[in-house]
Amino acid sequence: MRRSIPALIVCASLVAAQDTTSSIDTDTTSSIDLDAISVVVPTTVFNLPVVYVTDDGAPAVTATSLAPSAVASSDPSATDVFDSPADVTSALSVASVLATATSSVAVDKRAASSCVPQPTGINHQVQPDTAAGWVADNYFASAASAAINPLPTGYVSSFVNLNASNSADNYMGYTLMTSYDAPGCAAKCSAINGCNSFNIYFERDPSVNPDDSTCSNPPSTVQVKCVFWGGAVTTDNANNYGQWRNQFQVLIAGSNGYINSTYAALLASGKVPSGIVPRTxxxxxxxxxxxxxxxxxxxxxxxxxxxxxxxxxxxxxxxxxxxxxxxxxxxxxxxxxxxxxxxxxxxxxxxxxxxxxxxxxxxxxxLNTLTVLSVVYDGSDITNRVQWKSGNNIVVDATDLTRSFGSPNNDTPYQGDDVLSLLYTNGSTTRVFTTQNYGGVFTLAPFGAASAPNCVDAFAQPNTASTGIVSVVWGPVQVAVQALYDNLNGLLVSKNSWQVENSFMMGDTDPYRLKHGVVWYTTSSGTIQSQLTTEHGVYNF
CATH class of the missing domain: 3.50.4.10 (Hepatocyte Growth Factor)
Incomplete structure (x- = not known):
C-alpha cells in the first residue's frame, strides 16, 4: 500500500474467507491438475480504471464489451493501491475518521467538471453504506459460491470468492455486467481471439467522481466487472485488493477466476511457455x-x-x-x-x-553520446576539419564532399573512389560509417543502422596482448574477413612492409576506380591510430 495510514483501532474485520481450488469438487475440473499450473507471482498491481466518466455528458469511456475497443488500463488516480488483506484492514481502521471529516455529495456546489455521476451499477445496496459494511455483506460470497455449480461451459474454476482481482498476463479488456453472470462473462471471453481466462468480481465504486472536496467520499455503487486475460488467472496473481480514490475506499469481493479448459490442460502439462513479452x-x-x-x-x-x-x-x-x-x-x-x-x-x-x-x-x-575518433576522405585525414565531433545525433552531409573538403586525389589514369570513412564510438561500441561523394545526408544515432544502412560495428579482431587491428576500410566498404586482420596483426608486430593490392585486401570493392583505404589499429598505449593507404602503395606500421 502506498498511502500512509495512521495506526488507529480497527473498527471492522475482513470477512468472506479466501477459498481456493482445494475446496472445489475435483469432478468439476475435468481431471485437470490445477495445482500443476504455475504463474509468476506479480510484483506490481494491475489497475483497471474506477472512475469511468470524467466530464458532464461524456460517455462511459472505459467500459467495453470487446477487447479491440478497450481503453488501456492506465489510470493516473490509481496510486494508493491495496496489495494485501492487511492493507484493507488498516484502511478500514480509519473509515470512521474519514466519515466524520468528509461531507457527502454536494452536487449544487460542485465545479462544472467535478463530482460527475458514474454508472449506477447493479441493483444491490450495501447497508450500512460504508467500507466496513461492504466486507460484512454476505451477498457477494453467496453469489460467487453459486457461480461454480454448474461451471461455465468450456471453463474450469481457478479460485472462488477472493477479495482481490488479478494481475495476470496479456490484459484483453473488460466489461461491466448487469448481474454476477459467470456464463455471460465466459461467452464474452470465448468471443475474443486469444482470451484464455477471465476474472469476475464485485467492486465497491463511487457513485460520482470523487475529485472535489464536496464529494471526496460519496455514496457507493456496486459494479460487477468481467475482465479478460490471455494468460491464466490464479491465486498467485490475485493481488489487487482495492485502492483509495480521494477519501473513498474501493474494495473487491466475490472474485472468481476461470480458465479455458483446453488452455488449462496445456498449462498443467507444461506445453504453454511463459515469459516476458518481446519488445517490437x-x-x-x-x-x-x-x-x-x-x-x-x-x-x-x-x-x-x-x-x-x-x-x-x-x-x-x-x-x-x-x-x-x-x-x-x-x-x-x-x-x-x-x-x-x-x-x-x-x-x-x-x-x-x-x-x-x-x-x-x-x-x-x-542516450549514448557519439564521438568521432577519425575521419578519412579520399586518402586524406580530415579529422581536424570536420565540425561534427560529438553528440546524440551526428548529421553527415555527403551531398558534395568536394565542396567541403577539396578536390579528390585524381592524379591517376582513372578516377578515385571519393570515399568518406568515419570511425566513431557509440557508447561502448566502436562503429564504422562509409559513404561516397554525392551519397546524400545521413544521421548517425545510437540506432543509426536504420537511418544509415552503411553504418556497421567495427570488425575488431585483435590477436595480440596489447595491440590490434580495429577496422579496415578498402574503397567504400569495411572489409570483414578474418584472414586480413590476422595478416595485418602480424605485420603490426613485425613492422614488416606490405603492398596494397586488391588481392591483399581480399577483393576489389570498387572496380575501375583507384581505391583508398584506412587501417585503424590500437597501440600499446591504448590509443587508436590510422594508417592511410592507396592502391599499389607500399606501407608499414
Missing part, C-alpha cells in the same frame, strides 16, 4: 533509449499524464522531461500516429496485450 522495436528520443511495445499496455498504473500532439513519440519527450518516468503508455490513434494521451509510469511492469491504438515504451538508459 527499440529506438531513441532526444535524451534516452526506449524499448517499444506496439499494441501493448502494461499492468502498472500511471502517476501522471501528458498530451501527445502528433504521435506516441511525444510521450518519449514527456518521459524524458520527468525524472520519475521510467515508462509510458500512449493511447490515441492507430499505429501511434496522431494526438493522444501519454500515461506516465514509474515502472514498466509486464506488457499486456491491447489495441492497435496503444503503444508502451520503457526507458532503458541514457
Amino acid at each position: 522495436s527499440q529506438e531513441a528520443s532526444a535524451q534516452n533509449t526506449y524499448d517499444i511495445y506496439s499494441g501493448y499496455d502494461s499492468n502498472v498504473g500511471a502517476y501522471s499524464n501528458a498530451k501527445a500532439s502528433s504521435s506516441y513519440q511525444d510521450c518519449e519527450t514527456a518521459c524524458d522531461a520527468d525524472v520519475l518516468c521510467k515508462a509510458f503508455t500512449y493511447v490515441g490513434k492507430t499505429g501511434g500516429q496522431g494526438p493522444g494521451t501519454c500515461w506516465l509510469k514509474k515502472k514498466l511492469g509486464t506488457p499486456t496485450s491491447s489495441g492497435t491504438n496503444v503503444i508502451t515504451g520503457s526507458k532503458t538508459g541514457k
Whole structure:
C-alpha cells in the first residue's frame, strides 16, 4: 500500500474467507491438475480504471464489451493501491475518521467538471453504506459460491470468492455486467481471439467522481466487472485488493477466476511457455533509449499524464522531461500516429496485450553520446576539419564532399573512389560509417543502422596482448574477413612492409576506380591510430 495510514483501532474485520481450488469438487475440473499450473507471482498491481466518466455528458469511456475497443488500463488516480488483506484492514481502521471529516455529495456546489455521476451499477445496496459494511455483506460470497455449480461451459474454476482481482498476463479488456453472470462473462471471453481466462468480481465504486472536496467520499455503487486475460488467472496473481480514490475506499469481493479448459490442460502439462513479452522495436528520443511495445499496455498504473500532439513519440519527450518516468503508455490513434494521451509510469511492469491504438515504451538508459575518433576522405585525414565531433545525433552531409573538403586525389589514369570513412564510438561500441561523394545526408544515432544502412560495428579482431587491428576500410566498404586482420596483426608486430593490392585486401570493392583505404589499429598505449593507404602503395606500421 502506498498511502500512509495512521495506526488507529480497527473498527471492522475482513470477512468472506479466501477459498481456493482445494475446496472445489475435483469432478468439476475435468481431471485437470490445477495445482500443476504455475504463474509468476506479480510484483506490481494491475489497475483497471474506477472512475469511468470524467466530464458532464461524456460517455462511459472505459467500459467495453470487446477487447479491440478497450481503453488501456492506465489510470493516473490509481496510486494508493491495496496489495494485501492487511492493507484493507488498516484502511478500514480509519473509515470512521474519514466519515466524520468528509461531507457527502454536494452536487449544487460542485465545479462544472467535478463530482460527475458514474454508472449506477447493479441493483444491490450495501447497508450500512460504508467500507466496513461492504466486507460484512454476505451477498457477494453467496453469489460467487453459486457461480461454480454448474461451471461455465468450456471453463474450469481457478479460485472462488477472493477479495482481490488479478494481475495476470496479456490484459484483453473488460466489461461491466448487469448481474454476477459467470456464463455471460465466459461467452464474452470465448468471443475474443486469444482470451484464455477471465476474472469476475464485485467492486465497491463511487457513485460520482470523487475529485472535489464536496464529494471526496460519496455514496457507493456496486459494479460487477468481467475482465479478460490471455494468460491464466490464479491465486498467485490475485493481488489487487482495492485502492483509495480521494477519501473513498474501493474494495473487491466475490472474485472468481476461470480458465479455458483446453488452455488449462496445456498449462498443467507444461506445453504453454511463459515469459516476458518481446519488445517490437527499440529506438531513441532526444535524451534516452526506449524499448517499444506496439499494441501493448502494461499492468502498472500511471502517476501522471501528458498530451501527445502528433504521435506516441511525444510521450518519449514527456518521459524524458520527468525524472520519475521510467515508462509510458500512449493511447490515441492507430499505429501511434496522431494526438493522444501519454500515461506516465514509474515502472514498466509486464506488457499486456491491447489495441492497435496503444503503444508502451520503457526507458532503458541514457542516450549514448557519439564521438568521432577519425575521419578519412579520399586518402586524406580530415579529422581536424570536420565540425561534427560529438553528440546524440551526428548529421553527415555527403551531398558534395568536394565542396567541403577539396578536390579528390585524381592524379591517376582513372578516377578515385571519393570515399568518406568515419570511425566513431557509440557508447561502448566502436562503429564504422562509409559513404561516397554525392551519397546524400545521413544521421548517425545510437540506432543509426536504420537511418544509415552503411553504418556497421567495427570488425575488431585483435590477436595480440596489447595491440590490434580495429577496422579496415578498402574503397567504400569495411572489409570483414578474418584472414586480413590476422595478416595485418602480424605485420603490426613485425613492422614488416606490405603492398596494397586488391588481392591483399581480399577483393576489389570498387572496380575501375583507384581505391583508398584506412587501417585503424590500437597501440600499446591504448590509443587508436590510422594508417592511410592507396592502391599499389607500399606501407608499414
